[in-house]
Amino acid sequence: MAGGEFDLIRRWFARPAPAGVLGVGDDCALLPPARGALAVSTDLLLEGRHFFADVDPEALGHKALAVNLSDLAAMGAAPTAFVLGLALPAADDAWLEGFSRGLFALADAHGCALVGGDTTRSAGGVAISITVFGELPPEQALKRAGARVGDDIWLSGQLGAADVALRLLRGEPGVAAPAQRDALLAATRDALERPQPRVALGLALRGVAHAAIDISDGLLQDLGHILAASGCGARLRVDELPVAPALADVPPALRRRAALGGGDVYELCFTAPPARRDLVLAAAAGTGVPVARVGVIEAAPGLRAVDDAGAPVSDLPGGFDHFAERP
Amino acid sequence: MAGGEFDLIRRWFARPAPAGVLGVGDDCALLPPARGALAVSTDLLLEGRHFFADVDPEALGHKALAVNLSDLAAMGAAPTAFVLGLALPAADDAWLEGFSRGLFALADAHGCALVGGDTTRSAGGVAISITVFGELPPEQALKRAGARVGDDIWLSGQLGAADVALRLLRGEPGVAAPAQRDALLAATRDALERPQPRVALGLALRGVAHAAIDISDGLLQDLGHILAASGCGARLRVDELPVAPALADVPPALRRRAALGGGDVYELCFTAPPARRDLVLAAAAGTGVPVARVGVIEAAPGLRAVDDAGAPVSDLPGGFDHFAERP
Incomplete structure (x- = not known):
């Protein structure tokens, strides 16, 4: 039987x-x-x-x-x-x-x-x-609701590669020159298909970070979840985002869109008070995961993206919504 | 967003x-x-x-x-x-x-x-x-491996209705006379679509039953899992199976097939020593779930189905195997 x-x-x-x-x-x-x-x-x-x-x-x-x-x-x-x-x-x-x-x-x-x-x-x-x-x-527990005004906003790893790999696999034009597509796909594909969950970093951030989320729906959307749950806002310095070096030749607008809105990213976005910067860096070093400080939690609701000069960046992409935004 | x-x-x-x-x-x-x-x-x-x-x-x-x-x-x-x-x-x-x-x-x-x-x-x-x-x-825990030689084999509830309802919904011929199909479907459909999990009975059988399984893949196959896990065999009295009364007019061969092999049944098959028959009946009465004693666990491996006269029943249907037996 x-x-x-x-x-x-x-x-x-x-x-x-x-x-x-x-x-x-x-x-x-x-x-x-x-x-x-x-x-x-x-x-x-x-x-x-x-x-x-x-x-x-x-x-x-x-x-x-x-x-x-x-x-x-x-x-x-x-x-x-x-x-x-x-x-x-x-x-x-x-x-x-x-x-x-x-x-x-x-x-x-x-x-x-x-x-x-x-x-x-x-x-x-x-x-x-x-x-x-x-x-x-x-x-x-590193809950979404734990962020406090004045916290630094941190990201692990790098952004944008999974989104670019997905666009290439779909045959989307304008991502790279035809002669460069294969090399770009080779350099980005693992980010899409073999993401490394940041388990050790998450454990090391216990007692250090105030709030955390993984950015599987894209940085903007998932950071937005932290802000909504914590009842606060944020200033995000988009020029300091840790964009994957493989994206150096991707058109700048697309690169920014991939970094800010690209989903399927299994990095952590977390917040911690400035007094714990050394502890965050020690957690990163101890687990071999690079981290970058990309913004600050503020009292005013909403997400304010700014460039290196402090000017507002307004053309922000949407995040990944399984029902609303991708076909 | x-x-x-x-x-x-x-x-x-x-x-x-x-x-x-x-x-x-x-x-x-x-x-x-x-x-x-x-x-x-x-x-x-x-x-x-x-x-x-x-x-x-x-x-x-x-x-x-x-x-x-x-x-x-x-x-x-x-x-x-x-x-x-x-x-x-x-x-x-x-x-x-x-x-x-x-x-x-x-x-x-x-x-x-x-x-x-x-x-x-x-x-x-x-x-x-x-x-x-x-x-x-x-x-x-009521594990599959707990059955012992000499245990009674018990079933909760009734058999066969879900299988008959499925055949009717698929439009299978030969289940009922055309004029009777609607009434038979009305009498069997809840067994297929609104099964009642026997949670209270399972709790009441702790410390009473030796082994249990739900017969979602059909009585023969799931009882077979108890036998394999427990390293024993069984004698099953097929004429004592609690077949749903609604199946009275279903052709006898089909009725037996539905009772023995029909899947999607969320009743419990369990074993308990004869000394605990009163405890089993008390558990059933206390939870309002009818139970029937339909066989006995034996040392010789294999499942021996017998009729009222003790004669072997050999035309046993297969159980439900998601990959092997139904299209």
Whole structure:
């Protein structure tokens, strides 16, 4: 009776249950209670919407978990486990081998165990749902609502590369000269397809940062979430944004749009008081993640983008809204 | 900047955070640590695969959570919270109103709070991922591996109605005389579209049952999972199965197939020693769920189906395998 589905699951996803975890393969997985609070995040990723049908399955396995780990990072939570829902049009061994390899490589790197799942056949493309669990002392959570007037605004990593890679993969004109497209794609593609969740940085920022978010919907939109939740505004120095060096030859207007509005970026935007600048830099150095100070939290509501000369920048792009702004 | 997606989520799914839960609307939800063990189950449901495109959204909201609560029930866990991933081809207010109404009615009935989610636009049909959380003392978990030789095999509720409703909705011939189809569908449809997860029964069976499973993949296949996990066999008295009375006029071979192999049934199959028959019946009476004793666990591997006269029944249907057996 045990047919394709069960063989499939066993073959590619079955692993010995991690220490303290019971019931894998039962109706539920049983995990030890979280130390502190249990942090939970979930994402549903669809072919054609969040990834291309021909994406490297190893990269997809990596990214499907990375986007969830990034939510834990933005909260300052330590990953513990995850569950996977996977809908496939067919049981394709080569695809599953690659997908599971990418998934488990990242899971192992973060000590995050697969403890349960659901596999099914889809009528259309691939769908992936992951729910990830972490733990943290709740009083140390890096919430969106924690920003205070006078805080510095910081960014980890670099901006813009994922957005440029997406535009190139879609065949959008005007991103690069035809002879430069391949090189630009090669230099930006990993940012789109193999983002590195900033888990270690998020942990190091506990007790240092006041507020944090990952900028998966784009810097402007996600910083806007911090401002709305914290009841304050911000001044953002757009010329100090850490734009990816690979974008040096991209037309300036597009480069700025990619940096400010480009989604699918799994860097952290966080705020911390100026008195903690050394602690922020130490957290960055200790985890090997570059950070840049790009603005300041202000009392007046709204986001004021300014250039190097202090002049307002008004042509701001919108953020990533799954229902409103991209087709 | 906040566009359609966020308005949508706020309007239909935002509720005050339940007591002790932090961070709803943040990168992660923060839940208090589970008392005992944390039970986790996840399901990914797709239009055209798990439900029809024209299903009543209220029923779909109910069922999407019900199938997950059923996994908690089969483990003996008390529901605490869930997260929802929802992909929709468009933001349809009427659909969302119905879906959220069905979802929350069941959630409220079980004290299970929505604590986070992810909403996105799909290129095709509706996709729903739910991950549900519960808690239980781990030593009381109703695992598949707990069955012992000599245990009675019990079933809650009734069998066969969901399978018959599905056949009727698909327009399959031979299920009922044309003049009877509408009445038969009316009598069976709720079993398919509004299953009642046996949460209270699962809780009442802690310390009583040795093993349990929900029979969402069909009785034969899921009982087979108990046998495989427990390293034993069983004798099943097919004429004593609690087949839904509405199936009285369904052709006998089809009725038996529906009862033994029909999937999408959210009843519990569980085992308990004969010395605890009174305790099982008390658990059933206390929760208002009928139970029937339909077989016995034996040492010899394999499943032996017998009729009233003790003669072997050999034309057993296969169970539900998402990848192997239904198109």
